[in-house]
Amino acid sequence: xxxxxxxxxxxxxxxxxxxxxxxxxxxxxxxxxxxxxxxxxxxxxxxxxxxxxxxxxxxxxxxxxxxxxxxxxxxxxxxxxxxxxxxxxxxxxxxxxxxxxxxxxxxxxxxxxxxxxxxxxxxxxxxxxxxxxxxxxxxxxxxxxxxxxxxxxxxxxxxxxxxxxxxxxxxxxxxxxxxxxxxxxxxxxxxxxxxxxxxxxxxx
Amino acid sequence: xxxxxxxxxxxxxxxxxxxxxxxxxxxxxxxxxxxxxxxxxxxxxxxxxxxxxxxxxxxxxxxxxxxxxxxxxxxxxxxxxxxxxxxxxxxxxxxxxxxxxxxxxxxxxxxxxxxxxxxxxxxxxxxxxxxxxxxxxxxxxxxxxxxxxxxxxxxxxxxxxxxxxxxxxxxxxxxxxxxxxxxxxxxxxxxxxxxxxxxxxxxxxxxxxxxxx
Numbered sequence: 001x002x003x004x005x006x007x008x009x010x011x012x013x014x015x016x017x018x019x020x021x022x023x024x025x026x027x028x029x030x031x032x033x034x035x036x037x038x039x040x041x042x043x044x045x046x047x048x049x050x051x052x053x054x055x056x057x058x059x060x061x062x063x064x065x066x067x068x069x070x071x072x073x074x075x076x077x078x079x080x081x082x083x084x085x086x087x088x089x090x091x092x093x094x095x096x097x098x099x100x101x102x103x104x105x106x107x108x109x110x111x112x113x114x115x116x117x118x119x120x121x122x123x124x125x126x127x128x129x130x131x132x133x134x135x136x137x138x139x140x141x142x143x144x145x146x147x148x149x150x151x152x153x154x155x156x157x158x159x160x161x162x163x164x165x166x167x168x169x170x171x172x173x174x175x176x177x178x179x180x181x182x183x184x185x186x187x188x189x190x191x192x193x194x195x196x197x198x199x200x201x202x203x204x
Numbered sequence: 205x206x207x208x209x210x211x212x213x214x215x216x217x218x219x220x221x222x223x224x225x226x227x228x229x230x231x232x233x234x235x236x237x238x239x240x241x242x243x244x245x246x247x248x249x250x251x252x253x254x255x256x257x258x259x260x261x262x263x264x265x266x267x268x269x270x271x272x273x274x275x276x277x278x279x280x281x282x283x284x285x286x287x288x289x290x291x292x293x294x295x296x297x298x299x300x301x302x303x304x305x306x307x308x309x310x311x312x313x314x315x316x317x318x319x320x321x322x323x324x325x326x327x328x329x330x331x332x333x334x335x336x337x338x339x340x341x342x343x344x345x346x347x348x349x350x351x352x353x354x355x356x357x358x359x360x361x362x363x364x365x366x367x368x369x370x371x372x373x374x375x376x377x378x379x380x381x382x383x384x385x386x387x388x389x390x391x392x393x394x395x396x397x398x399x400x401x402x403x404x405x406x407x408x409x410x411x412x413x414x415x416x417x
Contacts, residue, residue: 042388045240049233057227065222074227075235082240144217164218195210 030094037085049078052095056102062160063106065145073109077102092174100175107153140201147197155190162187238369241392245372304354308364309406311345315367316402318342322374323393326386339374346371363401370398 033051036044056077061070081098088097148156157176161167162183169180169187176183322335349355350364373389393399 061224062222078236079239
């Protein structure tokens with residue numbers, strides 16, 4: 001078994017006062033827990049689920065904004081996680097690995113949904129998002145939500161993870177399988193797009 | 205990168221973006237646990253069980269085949285073949301639904317009796333060996349019924365599928381199983397409403413409530 005890397009989630013986090021309790025998972029006994037799950041211990045599966053479900057659900061919900069779909073994707077992430085647990089090499093924290101699966105499941109689900117919607121509505125009739133739709137709505141939060149929805153998947157994922165959920169670039173890189181520099185660049189571009197979309201607020 | 209004052213406004217507003225509700229933990233766990241039980245049931249049985257499973261399947265096949273053959277003979281001419289465990293056939297086997305229903309009812313009666321006794325024995329935990337042997341036998345019959353081309357009714361099929369998971373779990377109980385292992389199975393029985401569904405599916409008054417597994 002390869003040596004485990006430093007747990008990137010073990011240090012204290014500075015969060016806003018209005019944040020929901022994120023219940024950051026602390027993979028203290030990951031190795032022991034994984035061993036028990038792999039040995040077929042159903043209670044260990046429940047323990048692993050309990051330890052990580054809040055974190056996974058939070059992230060998925062932030063990405064999809066719909067309880068039913070967030071529920072579906074979270075379930076699917078755990079089912080896949082349990083099935084593939086034997087492949088977990090311990091290169092990252094278990095929570096990071098589970099979040100990576102959840103992000104993958106979610107992005108695939110969103111793409112699939114987008115394709116379906118495009119087939120149903122037709123590209124030219126699809127509601128515009130981002131800069132085009134914001135002018136009709138004076139509310140910053142609504143316009144921001146619309147602008148975030150309009151970001152490309154990569155930008156949006158990084159923006160949600162960093163600016164909304166408070167992940168570090170190292171955590172994001174580990175979860176998405178990219179370099180921290182890529183995460184920083186994508187966040188920079190995402191913010192630029194959002195600034196552009198909300199420029200009139202700055203003028204006001 | 206963070207110099208623009210708009211960035212701070214955006215970050216502050218972004219905290220409200222898709223603000224998550226409390227996760228529906230139990231609902232999600234039920235779905236995950238159900239899939240995991242299916243996964244375990246699909247997993248090939250350990251080698252030491254193969255002779256048991258083979259013998260039980262063969263015995264069940266013969267018993268059901270004979271039973272169906274007898275039932276079919278009286279009602280049809282020429283006699284319909286026993287199709288309960290038909291293999292792949294391009295000709296499309298004839299299905300005796302009455303025979304299938306009777307065989308299924310008999311199986312569900314036995315399963316209900318077994319699960320009733322198993323549930324009662326959970327606290328003592330003294331009869332794992334008997335329980336797992338009986339569960340393996342019932343599991344073999346259950347799979348034959350599920351594989352039958354006569355298994356068309358959605359309700360019956362769902363019941364048999366759920367029953368398969370429970371029987372598979374009991375069949376895998378080891379003599380050194382902990383009280384927690386048995387309790388998990390019992391909880392699964394309660395959660396899925398298995399006993400009440402079995403009672404609905406079989407005629408009343410046929411299930412013993414005392415006895416050995």
